[in-house]
Amino acid sequence: MDINTDKYKNITRNLEREMINLNPIQRGGIIPTEAKKIIYEYWDGYSVCDYCSGRLDQIETPPINEFLEDMSKFLGMDITRPTHGARESKYAVMNSICKEGDYVVLDGNAHYTSYVALERAKLNYEKTEIEEYPTFRVIPESYAEKIDLLEDSKKNIGLILLTHVDGNYGNVADVEKVGKIAKSKGYPFLLNCAYSAGRMPIDGKKLNVDFIAASGHKSMAASGPCGLLSINKKYEDEVLETSKVNVVKELQMLGCTSRGIPILSLMASFEHLIERVKKWDLEVEKTRKVVNELEPLGFNQIGEKPRNHDIIRFETPILDKIAEKDKRRGFFFYEELKKRGIGGIRRGVTKEFKMSVYGLTNVQVDYVINSMKSIINELR
Amino acid sequence: MDINTDKYKNITRNLEREMINLNPIQRGGIIPTEAKKIIYEYWDGYSVCDYCSGRLDQIETPPINEFLEDMSKFLGMDITRPTHGARESKYAVMNSICKEGDYVVLDGNAHYTSYVALERAKLNYEKTEIEEYPTFRVIPESYAEKIDLLEDSKKNIGLILLTHVDGNYGNVADVEKVGKIAKSKGYPFLLNCAYSAGRMPIDGKKLNVDFIAASGHKSMAASGPCGLLSINKKYEDEVLETSKVNVVKELQMLGCTSRGIPILSLMASFEHLIERVKKWDLEVEKTRKVVNELEPLGFNQIGEKPRNHDIIRFETPILDKIAEKDKRRGFFFYEELKKRGIGGIRRGVTKEFKMSVYGLTNVQVDYVINSMKSIINELR
Incomplete structure (x- = not known):
């Protein structure tokens, strides 16, 4: 076995230490001092699980369970679980509430991860119209049209997905309008908050949102990879279904998700998030x-x-x-x-x-x- | 919004700093100094992606691409991808190569994550016999029997899964025998190496293994959550199928998986792993x-x-x-x-x-x- 490990020694990264970093996918993920301190404590493999009695989201020491409850308040939702990121949150929703072949109606500015998630879940999609150059804004009314179109052709709609803030133009979508359409038509509504939750205030309840997919590394000052899935309790049974073989373990979480320092860094950054969102x-x-x-x-x-x-x-x-x-x-x-x-x-x-x-x-x-x-x- | 963040401040962990930790899920995940140093550099959210041109596994700075090639050599396999952990590796295989309802034949000592993975992928299972108290050893011949049984009753077998070392008794299974059975019957063979790869020497090719699921936080001296999926190139097209919408992105990886410090800590620990396995x-x-x-x-x-x-x-x-x-x-x-x-x-x-x-x-x-x-x- 001929492996030269020299190249894995002393890898450094001067971009963040020595430069001002203007990369939009990086700015929201820069961690504050409090998060750095907690990383010292928890950098070993399964350190988060010292006092676990079977479920990551229920661990009391460190207080992951309380943190997730507080996060639900912060996002205006009922139940929150840690995930590996917004894409993993979206996939968990799609894989649990949609049936193979269902249609996801999603905005024309949707992130590529919305597509890979639905393709992995063996779903179809219908993309809504956006405004033309140079604004590229999501047109909420297009959701109603696309839904009608699918219903007329007897296609089954499994999910309405909206990208709260898209990563291409940074447009902030009109969530309330799309939420109203989803609700009036009776479809579950997922908001991709990868670029919003942790940067700007969000109240899921007020916006008629059923699911929030959030990204720790993109917008919540956490070490990657880390995210959250917040859900409306109406969907608890479906999304958080547990294993028949091991009844405490949630299937969509494969038991436990963010079992390491990313979730701890997110917890340590929470106060920083609350303040910065203001x-x-x-x-x-x-x-x-x-x-x-x-x-x-x-x-x-x-x-x-x-x-x-x-x-x-x-x-x-x-x-x-x-x-x-x-x-x-x-x-x-x-x-x-x-x-x-x-x-x-x-x-x-x-x-x-x-x-x-x-x-x-x-x-x-x-x-x-x-x-x-x-x-x-x-x-x- | 009434959130008291005091409890997330100054969270400490003295178990590892002040004590000898005998927890078997923790001992293989304790990181060496080299990994600690790299964490300082990469603890910000998406820091791994400074010089990415679309795929985590192809990033050259830091040398993730070379690392994965070296890992394939280390494990005696063809292609390696980072994942969030062994369970996520197993799910990626099941969700790509099995069809809904297929049977997974797995050992009686299989970890609970093998079950949640197959349940999430909507698969069935058949458990093989193990020896009675007090040895609880996997009986390789039972695989042949269970396979015959399923074939006789016209059930479709999607995967043969063996837990290399189980977490309950620490028994080391006879991989070669099970691998021979899987090969002679023509079924793909996944080895769960959560407790072996990174602790003991493994040569996938020699063992007739098609997939290796490895755990960074359990046995590879990496910060959690982190893992690897190593595959036989025969299954490349199925397991690493790319998106129709965004053709560089792999579906089972949801584009990119371990996009943060866990993969960097694993890279920095690689030399330490090579030495300790010896x-x-x-x-x-x-x-x-x-x-x-x-x-x-x-x-x-x-x-x-x-x-x-x-x-x-x-x-x-x-x-x-x-x-x-x-x-x-x-x-x-x-x-x-x-x-x-x-x-x-x-x-x-x-x-x-x-x-x-x-x-x-x-x-x-x-x-x-x-x-x-x-x-x-x-x-x-």
């Missing part, structure tokens, strides 16, 4: 400032305007133009940002890029704005 | 010493003899007898061990308990033996 308006304000300051450079923000979420997608014809004459080609932007201690923008992109300043200080936000301004002004 | 004989020796020294106290080791694995299950009539007169009742043993800095034995057990000295130094092993001796001799 300041969501300030985050949106920072984001709008970035858009307002950078558009005059030749950037063009697509998606809804003004911004209601921290994800920003810019079309950047100006970068394309500079790349034509710069000897570094499309890589100049990445390189120039790197020089200035800014990372997280894809290498080589010139047509468009995504960014987020979520959680950065005002000084950092200004630094990012000014850095981009100086790069463009120097090279244009 | 010393498996010494571990077995330590285990046999514990049995030989403690049986004269009135403990009775059940499961195969002599031990071929570090899990030890003792029947303990002597503890039962002491509990009758000790004012702490069944809790005396736990309390007395705790006084001596030893943990991981279930509180209140007197009839029997499980333990492991895997990875402890010889001095620690002697300390554990002498502590138990002194407790019994003082109180009997």
Whole structure:
């Protein structure tokens, strides 16, 4: 057996330590000091299970059971379980409440994981219409149309799925409208909150939501992989069905899910989450400032305007133009940002890029704005 | 919203820091210093994905792709994917290669997660016979009988599953014999290596194994939750089928699985694993010493003899007898061990308990033996 393990030694990651990271999938998952401290305590394999009597979600030491109850309050739902992430939460719902071949009606901005989850559960889908360029907003009324269409052709609808905030444009969907449609038609309604729960306030009950899929690593300041599934108690029996062979174990959870430090980091970050969600308006304000300051450079923000979420997608014809004459080609932007201690923008992109300043200080936000301004002004 | 987050602050875990932990589900998951160092670098949410171009298992920085290839060599298999744990690996196989209603033929010592996985995948099962008390060994020939029985009654067999080392008795099953039966009958063969891969040497090819389910947190010195699925390339197309909507994403992985520090800790521990597996004989020796020294106290080791694995299950009539007169009742043993800095034995057990000295130094092993001796001799 010829294995050279040298390459697994001393692996370092300087992006987060030394740079400002603008990657939207990363900003909501940066963990606070409290979470770092708890990781020291629980980094060994099955450490979470020291005092387990059979079920992860019922462990009292550390207080996972109380945490999940508090999380239900935080999300305005009845019952919460840890999962490995939002995709695993969605799959658990689909695999338990839908029958093979059922249709999932989902928004035109749905994340790829909604598709892999439904394909894995052997389901079909019907995609709703979204607005055209440049807003790409979800059209709630399209849900009613697609549902009618499926019903008319005798297709069985198993689930209505809406992406609360999509990862492409950062549009915030009108949950209440879609929730009303789902409810009036009598279908279960799942909200993918991977980019919302933990960033912005959510009240599932108020929104007529039956299931919330949340992501610890994307928006809840937790170490990956980690997520939550919050459910309306109406669906408890179906989604949380237990094994016939081992009657305490829940099938969709395969017994236990997040059996390690990710769930502990999420618990330790909970207070930080509660506080930061209260300041969501300030985050949106920072984001709008970035858009307002950078558009005059030749950037063009697509998606809804003004911004209601921290994800920003810019079309950047100006970068394309500079790349034509710069000897570094499309890589100049990445390189120039790197020089200035800014990372997280894809290498080589010139047509468009995504960014987020979520959680950065005002000084950092200004630094990012000014850095981009100086790069463009120097090279244009 | 009335949430008191005080209880999530300063959660500590002194079991591992201050005690010798004898819990068999914990001993194989204690991480070495190299893994602790890498956790500092990657503890933020999606940190693993800094340089991802669409697939976790193909990430080059950090070298996840090379690691998985090396893991295939280490396990004697063709292709390896990260998963969230052995149960998730088993489910991925069942959900991809079996059809609803198929039978899984599995050993009488199978872990509960084998059942929840097959129930979640809507499969049936047939359990093979095991030897009677006190050995409880898997009887390989029973596989042939059960397969014939199912074939005679026209049942469709989807998978043969064997628990390499069971968690109840720590018996090491005769993989070669079961593998030969599976092969001669033409059925795919999954080996649950949750308690073996990472502790003892395994060569999947030599054993006629088609799938290996491994556990990072149980036996591979990794932070939980983390695991591996290693497969024979013959099953690549079925198990690693990709999405029709997003063609790079694998359905059974829901796109990406262990997207966080668990997989990094497993990578950092790899050299440690390679080295410790070479010393498996010494571990077995330590285990046999514990049995030989403690049986004269009135403990009775059940499961195969002599031990071929570090899990030890003792029947303990002597503890039962002491509990009758000790004012702490069944809790005396736990309390007395705790006084001596030893943990991981279930509180209140007197009839029997499980333990492991895997990875402890010889001095620690002697300390554990002498502590138990002194407790019994003082109180009997």
